[in-house]
Amino acid sequence: MASIDIRPTTRRRMSVGAWYVVAVGLIALIVFTADWDTMKSQFANGEIAKALWPDIVVIAMWNTIWYTLVSFVVGTVFATLLALMKMSSGPPKWFAIGFIELFRGLPALVTIMACMYVIPIAFNGTKIPGGSVGAGLVALIVVTSAYGSEIIRAGIEAVPKGQREAASSLGMPASTTNLWVVLPQAFRIVLPPLTNEFVTLLKDTSLLYVAGTTIATRELTSFSRSWLTYYGNATPLVLGALCYLIITIPLTYLVSRMEKKFAVKK
Amino acid sequence: MSDLTQDSDAGVIGTGTHLSNLPTVDPSAEPSAEVPVDGSARLSNLPARDTPDPSAPPIRVVNLRKSFGELEVLKGINLTVERREVVCVIGPSGSGKSTLLRSVNMLEPPTSGEVLIEGINMCDPDVNLDLVRARIGMVFQQFNLFPHMTVLRNVTIAQQKVLKRSKAEAERVAAEMLARVGLTEKLDVHPSQLSGGQQQRVAIARSLAMNPDMMLFDEPTSALDPELVGEVLEVMRDLAKSGMTMMVVTHEMGFAREVGTRLIFMDDGVVIEEGDPREVLANPQQARTQSFLSKVL
Numbered sequence: 074m075a076s077i078d079i080r081p082t083t084r085r086r087m088s089v090g091a092w093y094v095v096a097v098g099l100i101a102l103i104v105f106t107a108d109w110d111t112m113k114s115q116f117a118n119g120e121i122a123k124a125l126w127p128d129i130v131v132i133a134m135w136n137t138i139w140y141t142l143v144s145f146v147v148g149t150v151f152a153t154l155l156a157l158m159k160m161s162s163g164p165p166k167w168f169a170i171g172f173i174e175l176f177r178g179l180p181a182l183v184t185i186m187a188c189m190y191v192i193p194i195a196f197n198g199t200k201i202p203g204g205s206v207g208a209g210l211v212a213l214i215v216v217t218s219a220y221g222s223e224i225i226r227a228g229i230e231a232v233p234k235g236q237r238e239a240a241s242s243l244g245m246p247a248s249t250t251n252l253w254v255v256l257p258q259a260f261r262i263v264l265p266p267l268t269n270e271f272v273t274l275l276k277d278t279s280l281l282y283v284a285g286t287t288i289a290t291r292e293l294t295s296f297s298r299s300w301l302t303y304y305g306n307a308t309p310l311v312l313g314a315l316c317y318l319i320i321t322i323p324l325t326y327l328v329s330r331m332e333k334k335f336a337v338k339k
Numbered sequence: 340m341s342d343l344t345q346d347s348d349a350g351v352i353g354t355g356t357h358l359s360n361l362p363t364v365d366p367s368a369e370p371s372a373e374v375p376v377d378g379s380a381r382l383s384n385l386p387a388r389d390t391p392d393p394s395a396p397p398i399r400v401v402n403l404r405k406s407f408g409e410l411e412v413l414k415g416i417n418l419t420v421e422r423r424e425v426v427c428v429i430g431p432s433g434s435g436k437s438t439l440l441r442s443v444n445m446l447e448p449p450t451s452g453e454v455l456i457e458g459i460n461m462c463d464p465d466v467n468l469d470l471v472r473a474r475i476g477m478v479f480q481q482f483n484l485f486p487h488m489t490v491l492r493n494v495t496i497a498q499q500k501v502l503k504r505s506k507a508e509a510e511r512v513a514a515e516m517l518a519r520v521g522l523t524e525k526l527d528v529h530p531s532q533l534s535g536g537q538q539q540r541v542a543i544a545r546s547l548a549m550n551p552d553m554m555l556f557d558e559p560t561s562a563l564d565p566e567l568v569g570e571v572l573e574v575m576r577d578l579a580k581s582g583m584t585m586m587v588v589t590h591e592m593g594f595a596r597e598v599g600t601r602l603i604f605m606d607d608g609v610v611i612e613e614g615d616p617r618e619v620l621a622n623p624q625q626a627r628t629q630s631f632l633s634k635v636l
Contacts, residue, residue: 238446239483239542243497243549244473253496257487335487 118308133296148217155222176219185212205284228259392458403452414608427595430605476546476554484530491526516544536567553584
């Protein structure tokens with residue numbers, strides 16, 4: 074009965090304390106029960122790590138980054154065009170709807186394989202330039218533009234109607250209004266979901282393994298997988314995972330700084 | 340069609356029948372009269388449609404109707420604004436006064452009727468609206484400045500993109516117009532860092548930088564804190580003094596009385612009464628005008 078009478082500050086301190094107890098307990102459990110020797114040799118083997126250096130960075134990580142950048146930049150340009158088409162009327166609108174529904178509905182893997190194998194068969198040996206990487210990148214661009222267009226359309230619709238009206242009243246044609254008034258604001262609004270799309274794409278570059286990559290064109294996942302098989306040891310996979318985090322964590326930090334900067338300006 | 344005057348429908352003494360003084364050349368009648376049948380006829384028609392007629396009134400609205408779905412907000416408006424006139428439009432909310440103003444530059448395309456800007460038929464699909472709009476300044480209740488641009492950029496962007504002025508020339512004009520509205524500093528900040536009154540003055544400068552032939556004001560002081568209303572009205576008063584043709588939707592009866600050359604009272608989508616502002620405000624003839632003014636004055 075007397076225990077009911079706890080002061081709010083005391084109660085708050087007790088609840089924070091309980092969280093610490095749980096966290097320390099969990100860490101202790103892992104530290105004392107895990108087989109550290111096996112862990113070290115299986116997941117953090119220094120010898121293997123030395124053997125993978127510097128290829129894991131200069132080939133695998135570099136490929137991952139440039140596949141992502143190319144597909145993201147080109148894909149976002151097409152996504153913007155698709156968004157504007159979908160918001161127009163007539164044939165451009167129908168085309169945009171068809172394109173978006175098709176490539177949003179298909180798994181990215183299927184689109185990649187279609188670009189790789191179906192196009193050469195269907196069009197009598199016509200191949201997408203750039204070999205398997207070229208075909209894979211075209212597929213990623215297509216997928217990114219389909220997903221990105223819906224994000225960008227939401228951004229365009231979130232720009233207040235008065236902005237377009239003000240631009241029109243100054244005599245700006247629709248194209249000028251879009252380019253200088255609406256789209257710059259729309260992109261600021263959709264920066265967080267667009268970053269999300271970027272990170273998804275970064276990881277989707279791993280799907281390019283189905284395109285069959287050579288040593289020089291491997292990205293992080295295919296690189297790690299092949300060395301995993303070769304050594305029968307998970308160290309390459311752990312290093313590959315670290316490389317992804319090395320890209321994504323600074324990126325999200327950068328984006329949150331950009332968001333703050335735009336928020337002040339707005 | 341060209342015989343419709345603004346005063347006959349309203350049934351009130353206006354400031355005179357402006358139309359009767361005008362030359363009878365009326366380009367508005369042409370487009371509907373001779374619909375082009377082949378490409379050549381259309382081509383030869385083009386310059387005439389886009390070229391302003393200096394003898395035509397800046398704004399002429401003929402039997403304008405506008406419906407939003409089932410709701411008819413403008414029920415046949417006739418109105419002519421002559422050069423250097425300052426026409427103030429008052430009326431209760433929902434009377435259609437803002438819609439009327441917004442249909443002058445086709446932000447609200449009318450359901451039927453015509454809008455003629457310096458003789459150019461704005462409802463003609465072959466008229467390049469952007470060209471005409473560049474000559475009509477518009478100031479909005481919510482300012483509608485571009486939030487991602489600096490104050491200076493807000494005033495230069497349309498000059499550069501629409502009038503194709505050089506950056507230096509645009510910035511010179513911008514500085515001049517901003518000085519005219521009383522802003523000589525803070526040109527490099529973003530609009531959010533300005534007070535409402537300052538933002539609205541930037542918006543006026545942005546319109547003036549296009550050298551407009553006329554200005555439309557859509558409740559320019561309604562979103563402002565009371566102590567900031569004065570500075571915006573002051574700028575508008577100077578503008579009127581300089582001879583700008585203005586059409587102002589407002590709740591500022593003092594401004595209408597002092598600066599307006601004509602007052603229009605609207606209710607329920609029609610012009611109820613119009614005339615000299617002092618006369619209408621002091622001695623309204625219509626019952627609805629009397630009732631409205633008794634509530635706001």
